[in-house]
Amino acid sequence: MKCGIADVGSNTIRLSIYRWEGTQFKLLLNKKVMAGLAGYIKDGALSDSGILVACRTLAGFRALLDNFGLHDLYVFGTASLRNIVNTEDAVQTIREVTGLTVEVLSGADEAALSFQGAAAGGGASSGLLTDIGGGSTELVAYDGGRISSGCSLPMGSLSLYTRYVAxxxxxxxxxxxxxxxxxxxxxxxxxAKVRCRHLTGVGGTIRAAAKLCNDLAGTDPDNRIIPAGELQTLYKGLKKGDRDTLRQILRSAPDRVHTILPGLIILNAVMKSYGVETVSVSACGVREGYLMNRVMGVTQHD
Known part of the structure; x- marks a missing residue:
């Protein structure tokens, strides 16, 4: 079977098309739109212009699936729709304009689904999962492949940029x-009293940071294991904000040029708080967790 999963985030709106059977799945297509919905929030509400951006993007995804002859498109929203005062109005407008129903995930659900997706990609059986998004950051401590504690923090790379950076x-x-x-x-x-030497990273900030580290070190671009020290060194170099910084970011992660530094501040603070020594970049995350849990019916402990 095939289906599309659309993730309405604060920084990006993403479409992933999967083929799945039983408990196995394969990613067929990934499409990303830098919608920047966090920039459309004023006085705690997502503006009409921001809702229109979401509608246009999702309508485009719907048309793309129609061209492939696919009918199942599942849509969920994270901090972009969760942390606003007009969530119900935004979701209703999207439904009226596009015919698509959006499930707005709670912070706890987002953290759990990020963990389920990341766990499907393999990795250490114990440690810390961090999903740094545009509008929120999820932290999940796990041991023996099971969640021991988790939380969602109302801060992300784009929301911090929008709030603090001129x-x-x-x-x-x-x-x-x-x-x-x-x-x-x-x-x-x-x-913060929990100590986790290993961190599994999910989200665009961590993927971009890994690209930049691999570029700096001249290592394999697909390398997914980054020592904490390299990420700290990356931040120290990028915070200069000079022409070389701009050139480096534009070469490796151009769509993160304005959000990579706020995102790295979050990542470095998390690494310091938890005593992290190594970071692995997960190939899977919340969309894969949503696919498994909501579509395929695979529970976290199956």
Whole structure:
């Protein structure tokens, strides 16, 4: 069987088309639109313009699936629709305009589905999963392949950029303000006393950071294991915000040029809080978890 999964995020809206049978699946196509919905939030509400961007993007995805003769398109929203005051109105408008029903995931559901998807991709049986999105960051500690604790923090690479940064790259004062909020959110999560030497990373920020690290080190672009020290060094180099920084980001992760530094501030703070030594970049995440759980009916402990 084949289906499409659309993920309405704060920074990107993504479509993944899968072929699946039983408990096995294969990714056939991935399409990403840099919608930047977090930038359309004013006074806590997603503006009409932002809702229109979501509608146009999803309608385009629907048309793409129709061209392939595929009928099943499942749509879910994360922080982009969860952390606004007009969630119900936005979801209703999307349904009226596109005919698509959007499931808005809770922070706990997003964390659990990110873990289920990442676990399907293999990796360490114990450690910490971090999903740094555009509008939220999910943290899941796991042991023996099972979640021991998890939380969703209302901060992401794009929401922090939108709130604190006036130019393309954050200034020293803006970086300090971002870092203070990140550290306060981590402290509020009350999980910082947990120690996890290994972190599994999910989301665009971590994938972009890995690309930049591999480019700097001259290693295989597909390398997915990054020492924490390399990520810290990457941040120290990029925070200069000079012409070389811009050139480097545009070469390896052009669509993250404005959000990579806020995202790295989150990642570095998480690594410091949990004592992380190595980061592995997961090939799978929340969309694969949604496919398995909501579509294929595979529970986390199957």
């Amino acid at each position: 130019g393309l790259f954050p200034t020293r004062e803006e970086r300090r303000a971002i870092r203070e909020q990140v550290e306060a959110e981590l402290e509020r999560a009350r999980t």
